[in-house]
Amino acid sequence: MSASRYTFWVLIAVVAIAGLSQGLSIPLLAVLLEREGVSSVMNGLNAAALYIGMVLISPFLEIPLRRFGYLKTIVFGLSLLTVATALIPMFSHLAVWFVLRLLMGIGDSSLHYSSQMWVTKIAAPENRGRDLSLYGLAYGVGFSAGPLGLNLLPFGLWVPFGTLLVLYALAFVLLGRMKNEFPDAIEQTEKKENKYAAVLRLGWLALIPSFLYGFMETSLNGSFPVYALRTGLSIEWVSIILPSFVVGSIILQMPLGTLSDRIGRKRVMTACALTGGIAFFLFPLSGENVWLMMLLLAIAGAAVGSFYSLGLAFAADILPASMVPTAGIVAGINFGVASILAPNVNGFLMEVWEPWTIFWLMGAFLFVFAAACLAVQRGRTRMDQVSAPVQKQG
Template identity: 75%
Template sequence: MQSSRYTFWVLIVVVAVAGANQGLTIPLLAVMLEQQGVSTVVNGLNATALYIGVVLVSPWLEIPLRRIGYRNTIFWGLVLLTVSTLLVPMFSSLTVWFVLRLLMGVGDSSLHYASQMWVTKITSEKNRGRDLSIYGLAFGFGFAIGPLGLNLLTFGVWVPFGALIVLYVIAYALLARIKNDFPEEIKQTEKKQNKYVTVLRIAWLALIPPFLYGFMETSLNGSFPIYALRTGLSLEWTSLILPSFIVGSIILQMPLGMLSDRIGRKKVMFVCALVGAVAFFLFPVAGENVWFMMLMLAIAGAAVGSFYSLGLAYAADILPASMIPTVGIIAGINFGVASILAPGLNGFLMQAWEPWTMFWLMGAQLLAFAIACLVHRETSAAQKELPISLQKHG
């Protein structure tokens, strides 16, 4: 048990490093492209390379996970991040940067997928919500402090990338101190059926939160600055309003995970979806009141900031352990697809109607998910669709 907890905390540090990588590289490369005079449209399209990499690699990640194990999959994902990070400041070509950001997406997805699945495996069912919320908290913390590295640009273009390399070295050193592990083998009864169809049929509700979280995160990071400019907000206020969502999610990440351990994931997700929907629907009412904007985003973040981890925990509650790697693949694809769709869809809505319609779209999605929670059958009913040998016990 002690070794499992040590492995757990190593994974927490590693995912915090991954969060810092995303939190720094996304705005850092956007700033560098802006300084080169690249248009905002091209800048945004270049940023989607990260999520394209996530979507392209996600369907295949279960293969290396089962063949080389959790630690080695994380290691090679970290290698891709390291190589890409080192190469970015060597080039200024948009095409090269697109390829490097795509590789970052592949490496980042590999690291996240393997670490999420490993955490899900080594945590007990009674504390699964708490431990996965700590995982999400670590990523959120890393993502929140990542942008601070922008201040290092004043010392030279290589300095912020060098800071990331130092963090990678720490992650390598910690990974070297833990033993490799493998997912549970697929039973013969499972091999006779399509595992993706089985997972989608039984755990479809648990797979919606990753999509919603990906859509909301990308909408706020990519589309909110456009909303701010069109409504007359200054860049200074925008930089203060936007982190409110992350701060809110960090505050309630662990309490919501622990509450879901006690009263059930679906109940927590239902209430959180309703609260988040109300916050997004009320956001346009703020007008020019920046404090009300910050409050609404903080409430929305607190409510739905743990959606990804709650969805994974719920899937782990109702499916056999051997099927959780498949859940992780579908969740990663859903997150990536939502991240790619959000900027274009929000841009269309803001162009065709009003800028605030992006918030109503997010509110409508959360309201629809809350309704889905109400009509979804209970876990015991869903398990009846599994063969007896695959049903969860205990």
């Protein structure tokens, strides 16, 4: 096995652990706050701390990445996650949890940004969609398994948190055997002060999926547990229903990534956005039928669960290699902003309107994105010319 493939597979394992951590911690803390009688609005505000941390750190991550390399930035992020996870069960004050979740957001964003950029760098252009989809698949597998950790709560508050700490220790062991690498240097002809404007001008469509994925993921994992408990579903059912979205994405993650290598990212994302939007709009019809809930969330997950990785692959297709880390920064900010908005918007909707409107909102976002893809697709733009590298080589 080559050194780059070894690095790739270690990153896949580490991101699976990070996915499980996030998949467990978000609904776990939401359930604990709901049991304490905290309102859905305050619950949402507390959950938003994770994503506020992501947004605060994202604009600055490119600096340590270029100075210290991928590996050291990942280790920094994992260290913050470990410390915050160990401290959370020691306190029960909302303000303390807010700060600790803020630190978790900083750590999580550091880890994911560095690992995504590393995978993007070592992936061959003709297999970029496949490799990034495998990265997303690993995250999805961990994330979908995360809510199952809610069933550890009866054994004690420390048990789910202790499980996460053991997994972090395993990640540190895996990372300790890797060799550090650095991103491509920015070309002297590029104006540093204009790099964000250039990324937005050239790759705006490729950066929307990160916002959509952040909104959907946080809506389901941060708001759905509260929605479910208020509609009479048990914690056990929540732990089973929640993973169905990610399980759906797991099923099609690799096929969609490979298909996007062949026919273009934009065509794949357009079809997926339409399918996911329909599934979310139909969700209110499920009523209290948990099996129909699971089916519709699985369909939505299969369609749009790979949006982040497809968007990042699309950005890598249409931007110079030296600008991809900047695109990753913007994507991370988009994800964080959406994740901050989601629990607060959804909490407000559940307080003043019908709870199921949170699913219609997600569906509407997807339909708007599909319309934008179709509008861009009318002309043979630069994005069209490079979004299907394998097809053009063949």
